[in-house]
Amino acid sequence: MNFVFFSPHFPGSSTEFAIRLHEEGATVLGIGDAAYDSLDPRLQRALTEYYRVDSMEDEDRIVRACGFFTHKYGRLDRFESLNEYWLETDARIRTDFNVYGTKADFVDNLKQKSKMKDFFQASGVDTVRFLKNPERESAAAFIEQNGFPVVVKPDLGSGASMTYKIRNQGELDYFFHTRPQDIEFIMEEFIDGIILTYDGLIDQSGIVRFQASHRFDQSIMKVVGDDDHLHYICLDHVDPEVERAGRNILRAFDIRERFFHIELFKSNKDGRLIALEVNMRPPGAWMTDSINYSYDVDVYSLWAKMVVHGGCGDPPSGHYYTGYASRKDRKHYAHSHQEIVQSLGDSLVRYDEIEAVFSRASGNRAYQFRAKTLDEVRGMVAYIQEER
Incomplete structure (x- = not known):
């Protein structure tokens, strides 16, 4: 298999995916904007060849890189970044080179929140009521029906960038006065609840592995x-209701051979499970490693086995609850790093700084830890994040 890995060095977990592909026998061809000498030596060894580009936004250069790889190694079997930001680029390159996977004519359904909702409805899973391209008059009618607060976010995009909780008329007026005119927004009803995710691997035949x-x-x-x-x-388990909703959503999108990350609300008001977003990529913020620690697996290897060989064995069972707790440099905490290390002992499985680009959401540094019960993990979270 000739696998072109777009941005194999960033984010950091991409390196692990590339290494496992190499271990499973794939020819891994990298395209990135980092200097080759700056790559992790383990990644260097996993890459058969690396084509550096000055800008990851320069699609002409990316096309030339793929043409070079095709001439030298033959037909390209896969082109992947495993990154939400590059989904459209991935799809266009697959279309241009007739590579297996999501093509340009479908990718908007995985990027635009308003289009996702059509698939959620087809899946039979409740979805958040929304208004596309809100203007003052239509927004007033939407709020009259659903009430404050409402959530306003870009229709195209990931994460919580430019996402606002609007609580009253004054905040709504401020949004319309300051909103960027070149971005399309959607307005959603506000759901008071927790988020439960459905994460995993689905193979080329549509089987959840x-x-x-x-x-x-x-x-x-x-x-x-x-x-x-x-x-x-x-x-340490998947709630049956979450599994049922997640699998229905996967069928509605007809997703194949992907790492998936589906977000669902669990309403505090009435207990309803409500579809929020679908992401056809690995979850971020150390969640792949959370899975590894909870299930005692190597999910990077499971993914590579599925892509290269079409399967990855029997699904393992969960053994632990794994927590992630970050800290912000601007906050003052009750317990020092050394106290945390001593208190958590063998339960602590990782401590590291967070890449600056992710720090607003994920913290400046974080701890990862596991235990047999949910209460134990919650206690560790409280200890780590207790403020003075």
Whole structure:
């Protein structure tokens, strides 16, 4: 298999995926903007060849790189970045070179939140009521029906960038006065609840080969807006209701041979499970490693086996709850790093700084830890993030 890995060096987890592809026998061909000498030596060894470009936005240069690889190695079998930001580039290159996977004529359904909702409805899973391209008059009618607060976010994009919780008329007027005119927004009803994810691997035949689930008690929108610290927990099981909804969504999108990350609200008001977003990529913020620690697996290897060989064995069972708790440099915490290390002991599995581009949502540095019970992990979160 000739696998072109677009941006194999960033984010950091991409290196692990590229290495596992090489270990499974794929010819891994990298395209990136980093100097070759700056790449992780393990990644250098995994890449058969690396084509450096000055800009990842220069699609003409990317096309030339793929042409070079085709001439030298033969037909390209896959082109992937495993990155939300590059989904459209991935799809256009696959279309141009007739590479297996999502093509340019479908990718908007995976990028635009308004188009996702048609598939959610087809899946039979409840979805958030929304208004596309809100203007003052249509927004007033939407709010009259649904009430304040409402959420306004870009129709195209990922994460919580430019996402606002609007609580009253004054905040709504301010949004319309300051909104960027070159960005299309959607307005959604506000759901008070937690986020449960459905994460895993689906093969070329549409068979789910692995599944896991994370719980977010915090709103990412609020974390980003308040510049707050973040925590989440990888569960040791997938709730049957989450699994049923997730599999229905996968069928509606007809997703094949992907790492998937589906976000669902669990309403505090009535317990409803409500589809929020679908992401056809690995989850971020150390969640792939959370899965590894909860299930005692190497999910990077499971993915590579699925892509190269079409399968990855029997799905493993979960053994632990794995927590992630970040810290912000601007905050003053009750316990020092050394105290945390001593307190958590063998439960602590990772501590590291967060890449600056992700720090607003994911924190400046973070701890990862696991235990047999949810209460134990919640106690560790509280200890790490207790403020003075």
